[in-house]
Amino acid sequence: MSDIVKLPRFLLIKQYIENHIASGNWPVGTRVPSENDLAASFSVSRMTARRALKELDDEGLLTRAPGLGSFVAKPKALPPQVELPNVVENIQNFGIYSCRIVGLERIQADMLMAQRMRVNMDDELYKGTFVHLNRDKPAQFEEIVVNPLVAPAFIKQNYHKVTADAYLNWVAAPSHVEYRLSAVMPSAMQRRELGLTHEGEGVCIKITKRNWSQDTVMSLSTLINPAEGYHLGKEIK
Amino acid sequence: MSDIVKLPRFLLIKQYIENHIASGNWPVGTRVPSENDLAASFSVSRMTARRALKELDDEGLLTRAPGLGSFVAKPKALPPQVELPNVVENIQNFGIYSCRIVGLERIQADMLMAQRMRVNMDDELYKGTFVHLNRDKPAQFEEIVVNPLVAPAFIKQNYHKVTADAYLNWVAAPSHVEYRLSAVMPSAMQRRELGLTHEGEGVCIKITKRNWSQDTVMSLSTLINPAEGYHLGKEIK
DNA sequence: CAGTGGTCTAGACCACGTT
DNA sequence: ACGTGGTCTAGACCACTGG
Numbered sequence: 358m359s360d361i362v363k364l365p366r367f368l369l370i371k372q373y374i375e376n377h378i379a380s381g382n383w384p385v386g387t388r389v390p391s392e393n394d395l396a397a398s399f400s401v402s403r404m405t406a407r408r409a410l411k412e413l414d415d416e417g418l419l420t421r422a423p424g425l426g427s428f429v430a431k432p433k434a435l436p437p438q439v440e441l442p443n444v445v446e447n448i449q450n451f452g453i454y455s456c457r458i459v460g461l462e463r464i465q466a467d468m469l470m471a472q473r474m475r476v477n478m479d480d481e482l483y484k485g486t487f488v489h490l491n492r493d494k495p496a497q498f499e500e501i502v503v504n505p506l507v508a509p510a511f512i513k514q515n516y517h518k519v520t521a522d523a524y525l526n527w528v529a530a531p532s533h534v535e536y537r538l539s540a541v542m543p544s545a546m547q548r549r550e551l552g553l554t555h556e557g558e559g560v561c562i563k564i565t566k567r568n569w570s571q572d573t574v575m576s577l578s579t580l581i582n583p584a585e586g587y588h589l590g591k592e593i594k
Numbered sequence: 595m596s597d598i599v600k601l602p603r604f605l606l607i608k609q610y611i612e613n614h615i616a617s618g619n620w621p622v623g624t625r626v627p628s629e630n631d632l633a634a635s636f637s638v639s640r641m642t643a644r645r646a647l648k649e650l651d652d653e654g655l656l657t658r659a660p661g662l663g664s665f666v667a668k669p670k671a672l673p674p675q676v677e678l679p680n681v682v683e684n685i686q687n688f689g690i691y692s693c694r695i696v697g698l699e700r701i702q703a704d705m706l707m708a709q710r711m712r713v714n715m716d717d718e719l720y721k722g723t724f725v726h727l728n729r730d731k732p733a734q735f736e737e738i739v740v741n742p743l744v745a746p747a748f749i750k751q752n753y754h755k756v757t758a759d760a761y762l763n764w765v766a767a768p769s770h771v772e773y774r775l776s777a778v779m780p781s782a783m784q785r786r787e788l789g790l791t792h793e794g795e796g797v798c799i800k801i802t803k804r805n806w807s808q809d810t811v812m813s814l815s816t817l818i819n820p821a822e823g824y825h826l827g828k829e830i831k
Numbered sequence: 832c833a834g835t836g837g838t839c840t841a842g843a844c845c846a847c848g849t850t
Numbered sequence: 851a852c853g854t855g856g857t858c859t860a861g862a863c864c865a866c867t868g869g
Contacts, residue, residue: 402859423836424867540777540821584777639840660855661848
C-alpha cells in the first residue's frame with residue numbers, strides 16, 4: 358500500500374517532472390510542459406503548477422525564460438569544496454586551550470608586506486605572533502599582521518583569553534575573506550615554537566588568510582599546522 | 595531623483611523588512627509583521643505579502659513557524675571553504691597532458707581496503723596506478739581502486755587519452771563524493787614516479803577521494819601532488 | 832498573433848501553537 | 851477561539867518571445 362500521507366499537489370507535479378528528468382526521458386534542453394499545460398493535465402490552478410516549476414528553477418533543475426518556456430537545465434557540477442577547520446575553535450570546544458604570545462609589536466611595512474596589506478612602504482603595522490596549544494602541546498603557529506587604522510587598540514589587548522582573530526572579528530567583521538592553502542616545511546623558528554624536534558617530522562599545512570573590510574585590508578595571517586593529524590574534509594575509513 | 599523603474603510590490607516589502615534588519619532596528623529573534631499585517635499595511639493581497647516573507651525565509655534572513663509567526667534569524671556564519679583544483683583538468687586546459695600508466699591490475703582486498711571499499715576481504719578489486727604529466731614533467735601521482743561491479747570493463751580501458759576518473763564518471767556518475775586532504779612525505783615509490791630526486795624536496799599534498807553510487811563504493815583514489823606550486827584558494831599577493 | 836512566464840488579487844480551507 | 855503560516859483557486863494584466 359502506498360503511504361496514506363497526502364502530498365501537496367505542487368510536490369506531485371515536481372516529482373512528475375523530476376522523474377522524467379532523472380530517468381533520462383527528458384534530456385538536457387528538453388522543453389517541459391508550460392504552466393498552463395501542467396495546470397490542465399493535473400487539474401490544478403496555474404499558481405500551483407507555477408510553484409512546482411518555480412521551485413525546480415530555484416533548485417537549478419530547470420531554466421525558465423519568459424516567452425519561451427521552461428527547459429531542463431544542464432547539471433552544473435559544483436566544484437568540490439572542503440571546509441577549513443578552525444583549529445583554535447576546535448581546541449576550545451573539545452580540548453584545553455591556551456596560548457603562548459611570542460611577540461606583539463609595531464613593525465614597518467617592507468615592500469612585500471606593503472603590497473599584501475595594500476599600504477605604503479614604511480607604514481606602521483601591528484604584528485602578533487602566537488602559538489596555540491592544546492593541553493600545553495603546540496597545535497598551531499600563528500603570525501598576524503594588522504592594519505592599525507582598522508584596529509588601533511590591537512596591540513594593547515590580552516590574547517590569553519581571546520584570540521587575535523576573535524578580537525578582530527569583534528572590532529570589525531570582515532566583509533570578505535581570502536584563503537590560500539599549501540604544504541611547506543616549517544622554518545627553524547616555527548619548528549622550535551611548534552616543538553618539532555625530531556629530524557623526520559616537519560611537514561606542515563600552511564594557511565594564509567586575508568581579511569578585507571570593503572576595500573582595505575584589515576589583517577593578513579599565516580597559520581602553520583603540523584600535518585600530522587591535520588586533515589580537511591570528511592573522515593574516510 | 596529616484597529611479598523611474600517600477601519595482602514589484604513583493605520586492606518593496608522585502609526591502610522594507612531587510613532595511614529594518616540591516617539597521618539593527620529588528621534584532622535577531624524579533625517577530626516581524628505577519629502576512630496579514632503586511633498585506634494590510636502595504637495594501638496588497640496576502641499572497642504578495644507571503645511571497646516577500648517566503649523569499650526572505652529561503653534566503654535565511656527569516657525563520658518562519660506555523661502558528662507562531664516570522665522571526666529575524668541569527669546570521670549563520672558559513673564555514674570558510676576552498677575548492678579542490680582538478681590537476682589533470684588544469685593541465686588539459688592550460689598545458690600539455692600525458693599519462694604514464696604504472697600499473698593496471700586485479701587485486702584482492704586486504705582488510706583495510708575491504709573496509710574502505712565496503713566489500714568483503716579477498717573480494718576482487720581493480721587497481722590503477724598513474725602518473726599525470728604536464729609537458730612530460732610529473733605533476734600528480736594517482737592510485738585508484740575500483741569496484742568491479744560498478745565498472746566491469748575498467749581494467750580494459752586505455753587511459754592515455756581518458757583518465758580513469760573521467761571514465762568512471764562516464765560509466766556511472768557518483769551520487770556522492772567524499773574528500774580528505776592532508777600533507778605527507780611521499781613514499782620511495784611515489785618519489786621515484788614523481789621525479790623527486792633531491793633530498794630536500796618532497797612535501798606533498800595528499801587527497802583521498804571516495805566516490806559513492808548510492809550505498810556502494812565505486813572507487814577510492816589517492817592523489818599525491820608535490821606541494822611545490824600546489825595551492826588551494828585564491829592567490830594572495 | 833498566440834503562448835510563455837512574471838506579477839497580483841480576493842477570496843478559501845487546513846494544521847498548528849498560543850491563549 | 852484566535853492568529854499564524856501552508857496550500858490552493860480562478861480569475862486578471864503585463865512584457866516578452868516566437869512565427
